[in-house]
Amino acid sequence: xxxxxxxxxxxxxxxxxxxxxxxxxxxxxxxxxxxxxxxxxxxxxxxxxxxxxxxxxxxxxxxxxxxxxxxxxxxxxxxxxxxxxxxxxxxxxxxxxxxxxxxxxxxxxxxxxxxxxxxxxxxxxxxxxxxxxxxxxxxxxxxxxxxxxxxxxxxxxxxxxxxxxxxxxxxxxxxxxxxxxxxxxxxxxxxxxxxxxxxxxxxxxxxxxxxxxxxxxxxxxxxxxxxxxxxxxxxxxxxxxxxxxxxxxxxxxxxxxxxxxxxxxxxxxxxxxxxxxxxxxxxxxxxxxxxxxxxxxxx
Amino acid sequence: xxxxxxxxxxxxxxxxxxxxxxxxxxxxxxxxxxxxxxxxxxxxxxxxxxxxxxxxxxxxxxxxxxxxxxxxxxxxxxxxxxxxxxxxxxxxxxxxxxxxxxxxxxxxxxxxxxxxxxxxxxxxxxxxxxxxxxxxxxxxxxxxxxxxxxxxxxxxxxxxxxxxxxxxxxxxxxxxxxxxxxxxxxxxxxxxxxxxxxxxxxxxxxxxxxxxxxxxxxxxxxxxxxxxxxxxxxxxxxxxxxxxxxxxxxxxxxx
Numbered sequence: 001x002x003x004x005x006x007x008x009x010x011x012x013x014x015x016x017x018x019x020x021x022x023x024x025x026x027x028x029x030x031x032x033x034x035x036x037x038x039x040x041x042x043x044x045x046x047x048x049x050x051x052x053x054x055x056x057x058x059x060x061x062x063x064x065x066x067x068x069x070x071x072x073x074x075x076x077x078x079x080x081x082x083x084x085x086x087x088x089x090x091x092x093x094x095x096x097x098x099x100x101x102x103x104x105x106x107x108x109x110x111x112x113x114x115x116x117x118x119x120x121x122x123x124x125x126x127x128x129x130x131x132x133x134x135x136x137x138x139x140x141x142x143x144x145x146x147x148x149x150x151x152x153x154x155x156x157x158x159x160x161x162x163x164x165x166x167x168x169x170x171x172x173x174x175x176x177x178x179x180x181x182x183x184x185x186x187x188x189x190x191x192x193x194x195x196x197x198x199x200x201x202x203x204x205x206x207x208x209x210x211x212x213x214x215x216x217x218x219x220x221x222x223x224x225x226x227x228x229x230x231x232x233x234x235x236x237x238x239x240x241x242x243x244x245x246x247x248x249x250x251x252x253x254x255x256x257x258x259x260x261x262x263x264x265x266x267x268x269x270x271x272x273x274x275x276x277x278x279x280x281x282x283x284x285x286x287x288x289x290x291x292x293x294x295x296x297x298x299x
Numbered sequence: 300x301x302x303x304x305x306x307x308x309x310x311x312x313x314x315x316x317x318x319x320x321x322x323x324x325x326x327x328x329x330x331x332x333x334x335x336x337x338x339x340x341x342x343x344x345x346x347x348x349x350x351x352x353x354x355x356x357x358x359x360x361x362x363x364x365x366x367x368x369x370x371x372x373x374x375x376x377x378x379x380x381x382x383x384x385x386x387x388x389x390x391x392x393x394x395x396x397x398x399x400x401x402x403x404x405x406x407x408x409x410x411x412x413x414x415x416x417x418x419x420x421x422x423x424x425x426x427x428x429x430x431x432x433x434x435x436x437x438x439x440x441x442x443x444x445x446x447x448x449x450x451x452x453x454x455x456x457x458x459x460x461x462x463x464x465x466x467x468x469x470x471x472x473x474x475x476x477x478x479x480x481x482x483x484x485x486x487x488x489x490x491x492x493x494x495x496x497x498x499x500x501x502x503x504x505x506x507x508x509x510x511x512x513x514x515x516x517x518x519x520x521x522x523x524x525x526x527x528x529x530x531x532x533x534x535x536x537x538x539x540x541x542x543x544x545x546x547x548x549x550x551x552x553x554x
Contacts, residue, residue, distance in 0.1 A: 082363065085377055089364040098378060176378045204375035206382075272344050275384035292382045294344060295374040 031188055034251025040188055044163075047186045048135055050245040051106075055137040057240040058107055064235050065246075073281050074109055074181060077210045077288055080279075083177060084118030084127045097126030098176040101200065103164045103193075104183020105131045106138025108145050108157075110210075114179075115151050128155070130170075132162040165192040170200045181210040185256040194269035203295040207271055212253040213262075213280070213287035220283050228253065259287050266291040340396050345382055347373040349393040356394075360441040361387050361448060388454050391445045395461045398434040399468050406430045406472070423473035425519060428493055431465065432500060432511060442501050466490040492518045 029040045038046070054061060062070045083098055097118070102111045111129040118127035133139050139159050143152075151157040160169060164180070164187060178197045187193045197207045215221040228250040236246025257265065263277030271291025279288045341349060352369020359365040366380045366387065375382075383389040406427055408418055418426075435442055449458035466489040475485065496518060500511045544554055 081378070081381060083378075086364070089367075176376055202376060204370070204379040206378045208381070272342070272382060274345075274382045279384070290381055292344070292375075292379055295379075 032252075032255050034248045034255065036251075043188045044134070046248075047188075050248050051135045051186075052137040053242050054240055054245050055106070055135070055141045058138070058141065059109075061236065061240055061246075064239055065232050069282060070182075070286075073210060073286050074113060076281065077179075077181065077208070078110065078113040078117050080288070081114075081177065081179070081206070081208055082117070082122070083114045084122030084124035086122040086124060088123065097124050097128060099174060100127065100129045100177045100179065101167075101170065101175045102129055102131045103178065103180040103197075104133055104186070105179070105181065106133035106135055106142050108142035110179055110181045111142070111157060112146070112149050112151070115149070115156060126156075128158070130158045130160055132160045132164070132167070134161065134163050136161055165189050165196055167196050167200055172199050173202050175200045176202060176205050178205065178207045179209070182212065184209055184211055185252050190265065191269065194265060194271075198270050198293060201293045203293055205293050207266065207289075207291040207293070209262075209266075209289045210286060211262075211289070212256060213278075213284050214258040215284045216280070217283055224285060259284065259289075262287075262289055270294070340400065341393065344375075345389075348375060348379065348382065349390060352390055353393060353397075356390070356438050356441055361390055361444045363387055366390060385454070388448050388451075388457075391448055392457070392461065394438070394445070395465070398431060399461075399465050401434065402427060402431060402468060403472055405434075420473050420475055421519070424469055424475075424489065425515070427469045427472055428489070428496070428515060429512060431469070431493070432496060432515070433508070435497065435500065436508065439500060439503075442497070446498070446501070462490050462494060466493065469493075488522055492522065 030037050031040050031043050032038075033043050033046055066073075083100060085097055087096070100111075100114055102114070105111050108131055111131045114129050115127065118124040131139070131142060133142070139161060143159055146152040146157060146159075149157075162169060164183075178201055180193075184190060184193065194207070201207065215224050232250050233243050233247045236249075237243040240246070256262070259278045259280065263273055266277065266289055267273055269291070270293070272294055273289075273291050277289060277291075281287060339346065348366070348370050350369075351372035352366045354372075355365045355368045359368065363380065363386060366383065367377045370377060370379045380386070385392070408423060408426070438445075448454065463486060466486040469489060470485055477485065492515070496511060496515045499514045500508060503511045503514075505511075548554055
């Protein structure tokens, strides 16, 4: 996070909650790691360590922590995006299928759902998904799982190790749909990632993000905070044998900007946002944010 | 129409109360002024996709495929239909809103003057309602799909709010200036008449929809009859009540 961003960020956060005092001007190259403030260079490394350590137990942990609801969120997310081009109803046939880029999708949760939806609902056998993740352990987990699906050896599914802030291997204006599910809060520079998303998307392409967000109802929020700070690190300790990683997880959720703030960040990156810009899931525990890259005509 | 207030004032009040939050959410400005242009109802990109998709409605109906075709025509991709958070309902809503706003330009009333036979408010309401129904002609064979979408529980409140706005627009354009409780009953009764006539129109096979026109006239006639009866009943009760009291007073009762 650059000097000016860091300052404006801390000002914004001071308005809604009182964060631990920081020195915005003194040490410019710092960022959050949960509630800790660490140097930027370290964040990528430490997030990497967190996900390397949870990769193998990732799915069962998600089930325990969200009581299985994360599957409903992901299903809703994919169904709502309705990926795939139905060959029966589409008139022009100059291109077939969508080109989907799933960022931070190492374990393939979203990718397999996308391909299933495209094949079974829209009868589309051409939609492609590129799964990108910064973490090789998570990608290995995803490749292992892909063997259980019909897409393992097909050209429709591809795994790439990449940093979402520098997607050099993806050409500009080449992607129909950019998705990131429960990943963007771990990025060191969210603005840079949004800019990169804007670059790789075709005009008219969609940025879609499923991420933890802020609960609106204060009563429910109290229960939720108790659950996330009391139960989740404990479950992490018992099931995955790693308390610190899950402590980081809940802190990073609490750190993530609110629905409206994040929606404004998407707008600032140049996207058009549909309606109010986000959709709350389960009272705002998670939220779906979308942005559409404007087509040239309307600019 | 004013005497109908007894019968339907309760309904009118309820409907007005239920539509209020939706109206407040949509309008940025809380008052209407001729000095300020109203903002366009849809943002430019949404408007481009929806207007292109609207042209495909007669052939493809109110479906997601229509939206995708529209997005293609507007220079967008299939995936860009995600710009419309409510999907196909946004297309239905587009039809409702654009046709409502088109009323003020499409319907002209002859200037009064020559023989001094000015068009009454009732005749204006009839003309406007008919014009709004005629705006459905091009897509009437697909309108039942739209009604089904509007009847989905999520969209029912929004659809009723839009119906209320249409009734309000018609009464406003016809020059009605009532400020009593008939404000509510007028809008409630017109909403009921409009929606039933529209439903009738989806089944109407007659040439140039003459049957629909007849149906509308019959309903307006009913309204006048019912209104007259309720008004008469009210007057009779009022007269009889007062007479009884006066009679009792003349006999020395302390009332």
